Amino acid sequence: MMIVAIGVFVIGITFTVVLSFTNSKLFPSFNFVGWRQYEILWSTPRWVQSVTNIWFYGFGHIVLCMGVGFALAVAMDQRIRGEDAFRTIFLYPFALSAVITGLVWQLMLDPIWGFQAFVRSLGFADFTFAPLANGETALIGMIVASVWNGVGVTMAILLAGLRGIDEEIWKAARVDGIPAWRTYVSIVVPMMRGAVATALVLLVVNVVRTFDIVIAMTGGGPGIATQMPATYVIDNINSRNVGHGMAAATCMLAPIAVLIIIQAVFRWRASRRGRTTS
Amino acid sequence: MKSFFPVVAMVAAAMLGSTAVRAADVEVIHWWTSGGEQAAVSVFANEFDKTGDKWVDNAIALGETARAAIMQRALGGDPPDAAQFNPGRQYEELIAAGLLLDLTPLAEKEGWDNFIRPEQIKAPCKIDGKWWCVPVNIHMQNWAWASVAAFKKAGLEVPTDWDTYLADLPKLKDAGVIPFAVGGDGGGWQISLLANQLILAQLGAETVEKIWKDKDLALAGGPEVLKAFQTLKTLGSYADAGSPNRSWADTTSLVISGEAALQVMGDWAQGEFQVAGQKPGTDYACLLGPLVPEPKYVRTGGDIFVFFKQNDPDVERAQLSLASMMVNPKVQALFNTAKGSAPVRDDVDMSLANDCMKKAIEVLKQPGSVVPDANQWRNEAFTTAQNAIFSDLIYNANTTPEAAQAQFVELLKNAE
């Protein structure tokens, strides 16, 4: 079965890459057109916008999840009361699908029904917070929703990392009179880099796949303000422009391939240094 | 669930020793989900069920989504029995791949050639002498729908030309009315529809075809088209905050309720006014052209149905029976009255149609009045990209009409 899965990944990706050099429409054809699809792709404003969007959205999502997640984890680690209750609250959105996240936040951010209307009804008639209605801010609305959904997991992973730190470290730091924040920054965080790496990997995986939340929340709009590479690929398959869609898919794959190669090189070098540390 | 009913019927037939034909289920994918559209599709479903076979409804909201599902199922080897498309190039790969049922024998037997008109409606289905689909209606896209109450609220008359309306926009806004209603769902097809009508209004029926049919880049990059892009930008700035991901039907309901003043939309919007019980002339105004005092042309689109080969004689018989029923004059009358569209044949009693529709049918009869929708010439990939350009223009404050026009020319240059 593992062989089957690997086969699917390898054959599927090969198929995708090969078709990206053809002008396949609905069915695969092997009428090769060279780099033509890629030339059109990078001169298509919607694709360029999608690529810009995924970087902006990905950066915002990851930085906020890591920042807020770490802040929550540190706060939770202060021997507080009701830790279980807090953790339950912070984590539950993760159990909900991106479709649900998108739908509920669409309502929350709706200019007529949502938060903006609520604040205005309190007497602040000029209050404006309806990011989804405006092309320049729609991605911010989407980041708010996706952070709500995903930050709990980052918090949980980082908290587990914090709990893995030896109590002695704190004692030693206190004896030396190092302030708590400096202990976190220069001792604790470097010691929990495994947790940080895990959290980061999960966040990156989720960002690259971003699709469902776009469909449920904005449909890619206003205009093309929240289009993502994944929606571009699917739309091109659906509009029977498979060759072009596969060129876009191949481009989505490239940064991930680079990431994996870097990781593989590190693993290889690590395994040469000491075969027992895996 | 194609199996259960036929089995029962077969057993019953065997027991009775009769040679009765076995009823079959016909699964139909379409995107008619709004109130008016459901009234119309129910005509088909009910009439078809009366014949003994069964209409299995598979309605998928939004044309883009429905067509995607049809294509994925065709690709996956599990196509529906019948499927809706817009006339034009949306199903050319299906014909080329030999997936569709050839309707030519049926069409010849019933003489479709003699009564389906005009030529522009026949052409997308009859390709190289063979019939591959059934046209069921003629939709006219170049309409504007205006709320009489909304204009009254701003102390205005419903305008009959663009200049007056553009001048009215700020006044409508001051009166607390949404001056211009538009929705941006499905990647922006509503905005493309609007842009196409604005370009038509600029160029006229004789010239406008050159853009999409002949890919005339000089014309597409010229001053008339730029003017249309500028108007589009202006209209966009008067849309409301709820516009971006809204469906056409929800947008129409704003005009029905008088919250919004005017929407440019095809005549399927008429079905919504009917369902809401509104009367043309008193509650709402229909402005063909759109907003042209003496309209001389109609931008036609519509709906067609294709039938996928199923290798099952019973299903095939039922498919042909459905195809035949769809062009039946009585069904055409009922269906098109509910849908707000014009029938595909002349010998249909449209006495039930309202004044708007009668006006349009008159224009339709004039020679040279028909301008087919761009779908006829360009494929869906083009349409999707075009939607992106137009909707970016109206929703992105930083996109200028000039920039959008340059993108449009580039798109046209690469179009297949």
Next chain:
Amino acid sequence: MSSVSLPAGIEPSGPRPRHVTATRIGIYAFLLIAALFFLIPLIVMIMTSMKSMSEIRGGNIFALPMQPTLDYWVKAWSSACTGRDCYGLAPGFFNSVKITVLSVPVSIVIAMINGYALSFWRFRGSELMFAILLFGAFVPFQVLVYPIIFGLSRVGLFGTLPGIVIVHTIFGMPILTLLFRNFFASLPVELFKAARVDGAGFWRIFFSVMLPMSVPITIVAVILQVTGIWNDFIFGLVFAGRENMPMTVQLNNIVRTSTGTVEYSTNMAATVLTGAVPLIVYFVSGKWFVRGIAAGAVKG
């Protein structure tokens, strides 16, 4: 919930609190504000689903329902329309149950064996296989959608229940294999070596040594898969076919079907119902989820 004590070694380890200071008040304030941010959407969802449309129009989304009603829940469950079909979410619910019940055990058993093989039985190409699987964890589904539609149609499984189960199994494999591999890699190698010395083979070690030890990580995997598969949208949309359409796809269809004005009451009721299953799984097993992260993932 607090009766379940944390396993040793993961007690709070931050700097010991000294007194009630401004810092501590700040910490609680921060946590409470955060909790509010997390809870509000759920509250809004539930409250909206209990209000009539006229009440929604008259008030605001944060107002308590004046005449709470479950009518919209009933409607969303059994009679909300997608097109002309007005069967509500119920068929989607049962489809999701079918898909989940079949996909979860299959994918976990396979991933467990994979993880075990990859961490103890170094064979030729195992590093390469692991690298490819890891790559698979990152590959966006959309890249493979088209080849898989095409492949499944060739074997006649497109749009069928086995088809969607296979797709879930394949796409769940990278992350689950990673999870199990990291877990097995964290076990002392001596355990494995001792069993080898005793002459145990691949399967015996697996069943008598590894399987009993991997109960906690398996629970984590089950939670991940149940929520993941239940919440899946795109695979269900593309591969499940009309007969097996899962609840999330049906939810989206119901929300997108509107006749004039958006009926938020029904939409939110449908949303709550669709989210109920993963939420229950989560509330019942939340502790395991966190425990699993502490036990496995961090060491990878």
